[in-house]
Amino acid sequence: MIKIVIVFAAALFFSLTISSVASANGGPHGGYAPATDACAGCHRTHTAEGPQLLIATSTYGLCMTCHGSTTGGADTNVQDGYFLDSRSTSTNAITSTATNGYLLAGGFTMYKGTAATSSHDVSGSVTTAWGNGANRGVVGSLALARGGLDCASCHDPHGSTNYRIMNNVVNSVTISMAQVDESVKDYDTEHWSTGQSDLCTACHATYHVTTAGSGSSASVATAGGYAHRIDMPYSYSFNNKTNVNPETIGIAAGGGTTYTLPLAGTDVVCQTCHLPHGTSATMSGLAAGGATGSGTLPGNTTATDSALLRLNNRAVCETCHQK
Ligand code: HEC
Ligand code: HEC
Ligand code: HEC
Ligand code: HEC
Ligand code: HEC
Ligand code: HEC
Numbered sequence: 303m304i305k306i307v308i309v310f311a312a313a314l315f316f317s318l319t320i321s322s323v324a325s326a327n328g329g330p331h332g333g334y335a336p337a338t339d340a341c342a343g344c345h346r347t348h349t350a351e352g353p354q355l356l357i358a359t360s361t362y363g364l365c366m367t368c369h370g371s372t373t374g375g376a377d378t379n380v381q382d383g384y385f386l387d388s389r390s391t392s393t394n395a396i397t398s399t400a401t402n403g404y405l406l407a408g409g410f411t412m413y414k415g416t417a418a419t420s421s422h423d424v425s426g427s428v429t430t431a432w433g434n435g436a437n438r439g440v441v442g443s444l445a446l447a448r449g450g451l452d453c454a455s456c457h458d459p460h461g462s463t464n465y466r467i468m469n470n471v472v473n474s475v476t477i478s479m480a481q482v483d484e485s486v487k488d489y490d491t492e493h494w495s496t497g498q499s500d501l502c503t504a505c506h507a508t509y510h511v512t513t514a515g516s517g518s519s520a521s522v523a524t525a526g527g528y529a530h531r532i533d534m535p536y537s538y539s540f541n542n543k544t545n546v547n548p549e550t551i552g553i554a555a556g557g558g559t560t561y562t563l564p565l566a567g568t569d570v571v572c573q574t575c576h577l578p579h580g581t582s583a584t585m586s587g588l589a590a591g592g593a594t595g596s597g598t599l600p601g602n603t604t605a606t607d608s609a610l611l612r613l614n615n616r617a618v619c620e621t622c623h624q625k
Pocket of ligand 5: 433438502503509530532570571572575576609611618
């Protein structure tokens with residue numbers, strides 16, 4: 303009997319420990335106890351190899367020791383864009399993500415088994431972004447407040463109150479993204495919350511055009527050209543058409559695999575069309591060549607420039623418009 307009570311108490315203690323991890327953003331990111339050993343997983347006080355007393359030479363290098371292709375400290379392999387449950391033991395009990403499920407943010411070097419065709423360059427060397435200034439479609443009119451873009455430009459490695467440990471301040475802009483799956487993490491099913499576009503807008507401010515009719519508005523046009531409206535409700539039907547999933551009308555996603563756009567319960571956000579980390583979608587014919595059509599583009603991209611888009615040939619349009 304005493305043995306059973308002890309086993310029960312141990313099980314209860316274990317489950318409480320697991321649930322305290324769940325509220326702490328996952329992995330070594332936040333929720334630290336005063337006597338935590340977590341700092342030593344990323345910092346050295348006198349013998350650090352990188353700035354900010356990091357144990358790796360760069361922030362990108364540090365993140366990749368756990369989230370990269372070959373290492374195993376985290377189940378989320380952001381380099382190849384998929385989830386593998388066996389890589390880490392720390393959060394197995396609190397995720398509901400399919401083994402080999404494709405990560406919501408895409409992949410930096412591969413996605414859906416195919417080489418990435420564009421990605422955010424997180425090496426720390428790019429200091430300017432499209433539309434971070436007065437105009438859309440213009441690169442580098444204003445330098446990013448924090449310097450070179452890396453993983454910590456968007457995420458706070460010490461945890462935060464935002465969805466996916468996004469920094470509370472990105473590029474000097476305070477952002478707030480509601481957490482939607484803190485108790486059971488789901489890394490392969492879309493569940494965007496309020497504030498999702500605000501992350502992107504912190505660096506690409508002029509792309510956040512939210513007024514009705516902005517595609518024909520002369521006042522919008524002065525900031526670099528007419529622009530498609532963003533952040534309108536998803537269920538909004540346009541020209542009496544109903545939104546459909548890409549595969550219903552025969553559109554293949556990047557890497558040749560079908561992709562489902564989330565079509566209900568949320569607004570059209572930047573991520574409706576773009577993947578934040580990187581994509582393997584391919585652009586051909588009239589869709590190739592990027593903003594200028596010339597193929598001379600900044601960032602981690604190929605000459606055809608897939609601009610972090612989810613679907614081949616910018617096929618996102620037909621999921622809503624069906625012309
Ligand atoms: C998962 C890796 C990781 C862990 C764990 C971690 N840090 Fe950090 N820390 C970083 C990174 C990366 C930076 C640089 C962030 C940047 O460039 O903005 C940093 C920066 C800092 C800074 C300077 C910038 C700031 O945010 O004030 C302090 C202080 C700091 N960490 C303290 C700690 C302490 C204390 C702990 C343990 C409670 C800890 N860190 C745990 C990765 C980590
Ligand atoms: C431009 C901002 C940005 C940068 C830079 C960035 N991320 Fe992310 N990351 C996101 C967003 C947005 C999501 C949430 C995607 C979703 O859930 O729809 C995310 C999600 C994640 C996830 C959860 C898995 C997933 O794909 O949803 C991990 C892990 C992660 N990022 C790690 C990293 C690492 C490591 C780096 C650097 C190599 C990095 N991120 C750089 C914006 C960024
Ligand atoms: C010591 C290993 C380790 C390091 C180093 C590390 N992570 Fe993580 N990270 C984890 C684990 C474990 C999880 C839990 C999910 C999983 O297993 O992938 C996680 C989860 C995350 C998430 C998802 C948070 C959420 O709300 O679900 C993001 C985003 C993330 N890490 C970003 C980073 C960034 C950015 C860096 C570099 C500054 C970094 N990580 C460094 C182990 C690590
Ligand atoms: C998620 C659904 C969705 C997607 C994807 C989408 N649109 Fe739209 N589009 C809309 C809605 C809703 C409006 C009406 C906006 C408003 O209220 O002004 C609209 C408006 C427009 C307009 C009229 C603009 C104006 O104000 O005169 C054009 C042209 C257009 N879209 C083209 C495109 C193209 C090209 C693509 C692909 C790059 C695309 N759309 C992708 C939903 C979508
Ligand atoms: C309806 C789909 C759609 C939505 C929503 C969307 N984009 Fe785009 N975006 C595109 C397409 C398509 C391109 C490729 C260039 C083009 O057609 O203008 C692009 C290109 C870009 C570029 C590359 C530079 C350029 O102009 O070519 C940036 C930066 C960008 N988008 C940022 C954003 C941000 C930030 C948001 C949210 C505020 C957003 N996008 C929302 C479809 C979209
Ligand atoms: C911390 C600043 C920052 C944030 C936040 C940010 N970006 Fe970017 N973005 C950049 C920089 C810098 C570049 C140019 C260099 C590059 O391509 O990595 C860029 C480039 C892009 C491009 C063009 C890529 C290409 O090669 O054609 C697109 C599209 C884009 N961002 C979309 C987004 C979306 C969508 C979000 C939100 C999920 C976002 N960005 C959030 C800094 C940011």
